[in-house]
Amino acid sequence: MEFFGEHFGMVISTFGAAIAAGLAGIGSAKGISLTGQAAAGLISEDPDKFGQSLVLQLLPGTQGVYGLLVGFLILLNNGVIAGGPISPAQGWIYFFGGIPVGIVGLTSAIHQGQTAVAGIALLGKRPEDLGKAITMAILVETYAVFSLLISMLIVLLGKAA
Amino acid sequence: MAILPMEKMTLIAHADSKQRLLKALQQLGKVEVVSCDVPDLPLAGAPESLAKLEERLAAVREALEIIRPYDDSKQSFLAPKPPMTREQLENMPSRFAEADALIAKIQAFADNMAALKARRQRLANRIAALTPYTSFDAPLESVGSGRYTFSLLGTIPTDSLEKYDQIRADYAETAYFEDLGATRDLHTIFVVMLSSVQEALVGELKYIGFAEAYTKELSGTPADIIADAQKECVRLETEASELEASARELAAQKSVLQALEDYLLNEIAREKCFERLGGTSMAFVLEGWVAADDKEKVTDAVLEAAPEAYIAFRPPAEDETPPTATKNPKLIEPFEAITNMYSYPNYNGVDPNKIMAIFYFIIFGAMVGDAAYGAILSIGAYIVLRIKKPTGMFRQVTTIIMYCGISTIAWGLFYGSVFSIQGIPAVINSLEGDGAMATLAICLGIGILHILTGIGIGIYMDIKRGQFWAAIFDRFSWMLVIVGGIMLLIGQPVGQIGSYLALAGALILLFTQGRSKKGIIRKATSGLASLYNVTGYVSDILSYARIFGMGLSTGVISMVFNTIAGLMMGEWYGYIFGIIIMTVGHVFNIIINTLGAFVHSARLQFIEFFSKFYEGDGRAFMPLRYSTKNFRLEQ
Numbered sequence: 184m185e186f187f188g189e190h191f192g193m194v195i196s197t198f199g200a201a202i203a204a205g206l207a208g209i210g211s212a213k214g215i216s217l218t219g220q221a222a223a224g225l226i227s228e229d230p231d232k233f234g235q236s237l238v239l240q241l242l243p244g245t246q247g248v249y250g251l252l253v254g255f256l257i258l259l260n261n262g263v264i265a266g267g268p269i270s271p272a273q274g275w276i277y278f279f280g281g282i283p284v285g286i287v288g289l290t291s292a293i294h295q296g297q298t299a300v301a302g303i304a305l306l307g308k309r310p311e312d313l314g315k316a317i318t319m320a321i322l323v324e325t326y327a328v329f330s331l332l333i334s335m336l337i338v339l340l341g342k343a344a
Numbered sequence: 345m346a347i348l349p350m351e352k353m354t355l356i357a358h359a360d361s362k363q364r365l366l367k368a369l370q371q372l373g374k375v376e377v378v379s380c381d382v383p384d385l386p387l388a389g390a391p392e393s394l395a396k397l398e399e400r401l402a403a404v405r406e407a408l409e410i411i412r413p414y415d416d417s418k419q420s421f422l423a424p425k426p427p428m429t430r431e432q433l434e435n436m437p438s439r440f441a442e443a444d445a446l447i448a449k450i451q452a453f454a455d456n457m458a459a460l461k462a463r464r465q466r467l468a469n470r471i472a473a474l475t476p477y478t479s480f481d482a483p484l485e486s487v488g489s490g491r492y493t494f495s496l497l498g499t500i501p502t503d504s505l506e507k508y509d510q511i512r513a514d515y516a517e518t519a520y521f522e523d524l525g526a527t528r529d530l531h532t533i534f535v536v537m538l539s540s541v542q543e544a545l546v547g548e549l550k551y552i553g554f555a556e557a558y559t560k561e562l563s564g565t566p567a568d569i570i571a572d573a574q575k576e577c578v579r580l581e582t583e584a585s586e587l588e589a590s591a592r593e594l595a596a597q598k599s600v601l602q603a604l605e606d607y608l609l610n611e612i613a614r615e616k617c618f619e620r621l622g623g624t625s626m627a628f629v630l631e632g633w634v635a636a637d638d639k640e641k642v643t644d645a646v647l648e649a650a651p652e653a654y655i656a657f658r659p660p661a662e663d664e665t666p667p668t669a670t671k672n673p674k675l676i677e678p679f680e681a682i683t684n685m686y687s688y689p690n691y692n693g694v695d696p697n698k699i700m701a702i703f704y705f706i707i708f709g710a711m712v713g714d715a716a717y718g719a720i721l722s723i724g725a726y727i728v729l730r731i732k733k734p735t736g737m738f739r740q741v742t743t744i745i746m747y748c749g750i751s752t753i754a755w756g757l758f759y760g761s762v763f764s765i766q767g768i769p770a771v772i773n774s775l776e777g778d779g780a781m782a783t784l785a786i787c788l789g790i791g792i793l794h795i796l797t798g799i800g801i802g803i804y805m806d807i808k809r810g811q812f813w814a815a816i817f818d819r820f821s822w823m824l825v826i827v828g829g830i831m832l833l834i835g836q837p838v839g840q841i842g843s844y845l846a847l848a849g850a851l852i853l854l855f856t857q858g859r860s861k862k863g864i865i866r867k868a869t870s871g872l873a874s875l876y877n878v879t880g881y882v883s884d885i886l887s888y889a890r891i892f893g894m895g896l897s898t899g900v901i902s903m904v905f906n907t908i909a910g911l912m913m914g915e916w917y918g919y920i921f922g923i924i925i926m927t928v929g930h931v932f933n934i935i936i937n938t939l940g941a942f943v944h945s946a947r948l949q950f951i952e953f954f955s956k957f958y959e960g961d962g963r964a965f966m967p968l969r970y971s972t973k974n975f976r977l978e979q
Contacts, residue, residue, distance in 0.1 A: 234685035238950060241943045245890065248944075252893035255900070259780050264900075311961050313687060321951055328883040335889075339781070 192274030193262045199281030200257040203334065207250020207288030214243025214296025221303040232306060235313050239303055242320045243296040246288035249331040253284045256338045272343035280337035287330035295323040346695040348635040350666035350965075351657040353642065355630040361650035362621070362628055366614050366968070368649035371430075373969030374638045376667055380622035380631045388623045394615040401608040404443070407450040408601050414591040415598065424733040428603065428975035436607035443604045446597055453591050460587065464580050467573045476532045477557060477566040479524045484559040484566065494542040496549070497557040499530040504552040508533075511548055519545055602974035610970050617968055633666050633965065666691050669965035675747070676701045681740035686950045687960025694805055696958055700949050703794050704744075707948060709751025710787065711941035713895035714902065716763045717934050718752025721745050733976060745938070759783075759895065763930065764902035784892045791888025791952070792830060795881070798956030799823050805957055817856035824849030826881060850875060884952045890944060898937045905929030 187194045222236035257277045260266040269277075302316030353375065357365055369375050380387060477497060487495050500508055508531070512521050519537035526532065537545050546554075562569055622629040634642050639657055646655050660666045668691050670680060679701035689695050712718065725746035728734070734742060756762060760770020772786075773779040799819050806815035824845045831842025857874035858867030909922040909929070954960075970977060 235687075237943070238686060238947065241947055244944070245887070248890040248893045251897055252889055255893065255896050256780065314960060317951065318955075325879060325883050328886050329879075331886055331889070332882070 189268065191271045192269035195271070195274040196257055196261040196269065196277030196281075197263055199278035200254040200261075200263075201281075202278075202285040203257065203281035203288075204250045204254035204285075206285035207292065208247045210289035210292030211244050211247030211250075214246070214292040214294075214299070215240055217293075217296040218243060218299040218303060221300040225303050225307045229307065232310060235306055235310065236303060238313070239299045239306065239316060239320065242299050242317065242324070243292045245324055246284075246292040246295075246327045249327060249334075250284050250288045253281055253331065253334045253338060256335065257281055260338065270343055273341075276341040276343055277338060280334050280341060282334075283330040283337075284327075284334040288327055291323055291327040291330075295320055295327075298323050346670050346672050346698065347689060347691060347693075348637065348669045348671050349659075350633050350669070350691070351636050351639065351659055352661075352664070352666075353630075353632050353634045353639075353655065353657050355632075355646060355653060355655045356627060357630075357646075357650045357653035359623065359626055359628055361653065362618070364649045365630075365646060365653065366617055368645045369642075370610070370614050370968050370970060372641065372645045373967050374642055375632045375634050376965055376967045377617040377620050377630060377632045379620045380629050382622050382629055382631075385622035385624075385629060388618055388621050388628065390619045391615060394612065394618070397608055397612050397615060401605065401612065403447055404601050404605050404608065407447045408598060408605070410450050410454045411591055411595040411598060414588060415595040416592055417596070422728065422731045424731065425735075425974065425976045426599070427978045428606070428972060429978050430970065432603070433607055433610065433970065433972070433977070436604060439600055439604070443600050446594065446601060450591075450594055453587060453594065457584075457587055457591075460580060460584055464577060464584075467577050467580070471570050471573050471577075473558060474562075474566045474570055476527070476530065477524060478570060479532075480534060480566055483564050484562045484569070487557075487559050489539075492539055493536055494539050494546075495534070495536045496546065496554075497534050497559060498549075499532050499555050499557070500549070501553045502526065502529055502531055505531065507552045511545070511552070514548075515541060515545055606972040606974055609973065613968060613971075635669055635965075660691075665963070667965040668962035670695050670697065672697050678740040678743035678747070679704060681737050681744065682946050682949060684964070685946065686954065688962030688964050690959040690962045693959030693962070694801065694957070696801070696954065699797060699801065700953065703790075703797075703953065704945050704949060705748055705751045706790065707891055707945045708748040708941050709753075709755040710790070710891045711894040711898075711945060712748075712752045712937050713755045713759050713898050714761045714764065715753045715756025717898070717930075717937070718749045718754075718756050720749075720934060721752060721938060722747075722749030725749065735976065741942075745942075748941075755895070759899065761899050761902075764899050764906055780892075780896075783895070784889060787888050787891040787895075788885055790891065791885050791948075792826065794888070794948070794953055795884055795956065796823060796826065798953045802957035817852060817859070821849045821852035821856070822877075822881065824852070825878065829878075887952055888948065890948075894937065894940055894944060898933060901933045901937075902930060905933070 218240040222240050225236055226233055255264075257280065258264045261269050261274065261277055299316075299320045302320050305316045306313055355365070369377070476499060480497060484497075487497050515521075515537065518541045519535055522534040524532040524534055535545070535549070564572075617630075620630075622631075634657065636657075643655055646653050668688050670689065672680060672695070676698050680697050682704060683689065683697055683700060709718065712721075722745075725742045728742050729739070729746065758771045760773060772782050799822060803815045803819045806812070806819065826849075828842045828844070828846025828849060831838040832846060833839075834842070853874050854868075854871040856871070858870030861867050861870050905926060909926045912918040912922040912925065
C-alpha cells in the first residue's frame with residue numbers, strides 16, 4: 184500500500200494510537216458515568232456516603248489512562264512527538280499494538296462500570312462492605328491490565344527489520 | 345502506633361449533678377458517651393427539655409429558611425466564618441427574647457406574603473375571566489333575570505358556530521344575539537331572550553357548548569371591573585416590595601438566629617446523652633470511652649463538677665471494640681482525610697497514615713508534574729487557608745494540596761516542565777523515547793516500593809500479634825517472588841540471584857498455602873492455586889503506570905495550549921487572543937489534572953497499598969463536645 188508515500192508508517196501507527204486512546208476513553212467515560220448516576224441516587228438518600236461513592240466511581244477510569252499511555256508510547260516512537268521516521272511494517276506493528284488496550288479497555292471499562300454500579304447498591308445497604316464492592320470491581324480490571332501489558336510489549340519491543 | 349488506646353469509663357453520681365457533669369464533659373470534649381450497659385438498670389428516658397429544644401430548633405431553622413431568599417449579604421468564597429467565643433455561646437439564653445421576637449416577625453412576614461400572593465392570584469383570575477367581555481358595555485348586575493326577559497353572557501366554542509347560526513335563525517323572533525368578540529377557540533356572545541323561551545333556548549345553547557360567564561356578585565361593566573382589578577394589582581405590587589424590603593432588614597439580623605441554631609445544636613447533643621444514662625431515682629450511671637492519655641483530665645473535670653462522683657476506668661473487654669481516635673504529627677494529620685474517605689482504621693489494626701502520606705505526597709507530585717502548577721497550587725492553598733480559615737475536611741484537603749504542591753514543584757523540575765515551556769533543562773526528558781522509558785520505569789519502581797512496603801507492614805502486624813510463621817509463609821514469600829521476578833527481568837548478573845529468590849518464594853507458597861486444608865491433594869491444589877495470585881501482583885504493579893500517563897498528559901495538554909497560543913501571536917491583536925487562550929488553557933489544565941491526581945493517588949493507596957495489610961471498618965471517636973456550624977469557635 185503506497186497511499187501516503189514515505190509517511191505511511193507514521194500514519195497507520197497514529198491510527199493505532201487513536202484507537203488505543205479513543206476507544207479506551209469511551210469505555211472509561213461510559214463506565215464512570217454509569218457509576219456516577221448510581222452514586223447520585225445513593226447520595227440523594229444518604230449524603231454521608233459521598234467519599235465512598237467517589238472511590239467506587241473512579242474505578243472504571245483506569246482504562247482511559249491506560250489507553251492514553253499506550254497512545255503516548257506510540258506517538259513517542261513514530262515521529263509525531265518524537266522518534267525517527269518508521270517503515271510501513273513498523274507502523275503496522277504499532278497499529279496492532281494499539282488495538283488490545285483500545286478494544287479491551289472499551290469493553291472492560293463498561294463492564295467494570297456496571298459492576299461498580301452494583302457495588303454502589305451494596306454500599307447503600309451495607310456501608311461496612313465497601314472493601315468487598317471495590318474488590319469485585321477491581322477483578323474486572325485484571326484483563327484491562329493484561330491488554331495493557333500486551334500493548335506495551337508490542338509497542339516497546341516490536342521492531343520490524 | 346498512632347491509634348490511641350481507649351479505656352472504658354464508668355461514672356456514678358447524684359442525679360442532681362447530671363446537668364453540671366455533662367456540661368463539664370462537653371466543655372472538655374474528650375468523652376464519648378455510650379448507652380449504659382449495666383444489667384437490670386433501666387435507661388433514663390429522653391427528658392422533656394429535649395423535645396422543647398428540638399421544637400425551638402425547628403422554628404429557628406424554618407425562620408432562617410424563610411428569609412434566605414432575601415439575604416443580600418454576599419459571602420465571598422474566601423470570607424472566614426465569623427468568630428464566637430465559648431462564653432458567647434453559653435450566654436445565648438440571654439438573647440432568647442431577641443431571637444423570639446425576630447422569629448415572630450419573620451413568621452408574620454411569611455403570613456403576610458402568603459395572603460398577598462393569594463389576593464394577587466384571585467385578582468389575576470378575575471381579570472383573565474372577564475377579559476373576553478371587555479366590549480360588553482353594560483353593568484354586569486343587569487345580566488340575568490328581568491321582568492319579561494332573561495339575558496346571558498358567555499362563550500361558545502368556534503366549532504359550534506354553524507349550530508349557533510342555526511339557533512339564531514330559529515329564535516330570531518324571540519331573542520336578540522350579539523357577538524362580543526372571538527378568540528381562536530371561543531366566541532363571546534350576549535343573548536337577551538323572552539322569559540317564555542328561556543328554558544328551551546338556554547338548553548339548546550348549552551347543548552352546543554355554551555359556557556356561562558360568572559357574573560354573580562360583580563357590579564359595573566367588565567371594563568371597569570378589570571381596570572379596578574389592575575389598579576388593585578399595582579397597589580399590591582407596591583405592598584409586596586415594601587414587605588420584601590422589610591424582609592431584607594430582617595435577613596440582616598440573621599446572625600442572632602444562626603448563633604441560636606449553634607447553641608441549640610450543642611444543647612441537643614448534650615441532652616441526647618441523657619437517654620444513654622442508666623439511673624435510679626437518686627443516682628445515675630454514665631459509661632463512655634476515653635483516650636487513656638486523657639484519664640487525668642477527665643477525672644479532674646468530673647470531680648470539680650461533682651466532688652461526690654465515683655469514677656473508674658478499665659481497658660476494653662475482649663468482645664468490645666472501642667472507637668478509633670488517631671493522633672498523628674501535624675504534617676501528617678491532614679492526610680487522615682484520605683484514609684477516612686475509604687474507611688476508618690480498625691481499633692485493632694494499624695494507623696497507615698504516616699506511610700500513606702509519604703507515598704501520597706510523592707505520587708501526587710509525579711502525576712501533576714509541572715513546577716509552575718505546583719507553585720500555583722501551594723500558594724493558592726496557602727492563601728485560602730490563611731484568609732478563609734476553613735475547618736473540617738475542607739481544611740484537611742486544602743492543606744494536603746498545599747503540601748503536595750511542593751512535591752509537584754520538585755517533580756516539575758525533574759521533568760523540566762514549567763508551564764511546559766520548551767527548552768528548560770530537565771533531569772529526564774520524558775517526551776523522548778529513552779526518557780519516556782526511564783520515567784515509566786521510575787513510576788513502576790515507585791509502585792513496587794509501595795507494594796513491598798505494604799507487605800512489610802503486613803509482616804509487622806503479624807509479628808506484633810505473635811504470628812511469626814504466618815508472616816513468613818503468607819507475606820514474606822511474596823516479597824521473595826516479587827523481588828526475584830524483578831531481578832530476573834533486569835537480566836544478568838542479578839538475574840541469577842533473582843531466579844533463586846523467586847524460586848524460593850514460589851516453593852514456600854506451594855508448600856504452605858494449603859496448610860489449613862485436610863488431605864495431601866487439597867493441600868497441593870491450594871498451594872498451586874495460590875501461585876495464580878502472581879497475576880494480581882502484576883496487575884497491581886502495572887497499575888502504577890498511570891502515574892506516568894497522567895504526568896505526561898499534563899505536560900502534553902499545556903504544550904498544546906502553548907502551541908495554539910504561539911500560532912496566534914503573530915500580530916499585535918494576536919497577543920491578546922494568545923494570552924486569553926494560555927490563561928484559559930492552563931487554568932483548565934490545572935483543575936483537571938489536580939482533580940485527577942488527587943483521586944488517582946488516593947485510589948492507588950486504597951486498592952494497591954491498603955489491600956496488603958489494612959483493616960478498616962473502624963468507628964470514628966465522637967466525643968461530646970462543643971461544635972459550631974455557622975461560626976468559628978474560639979477559646
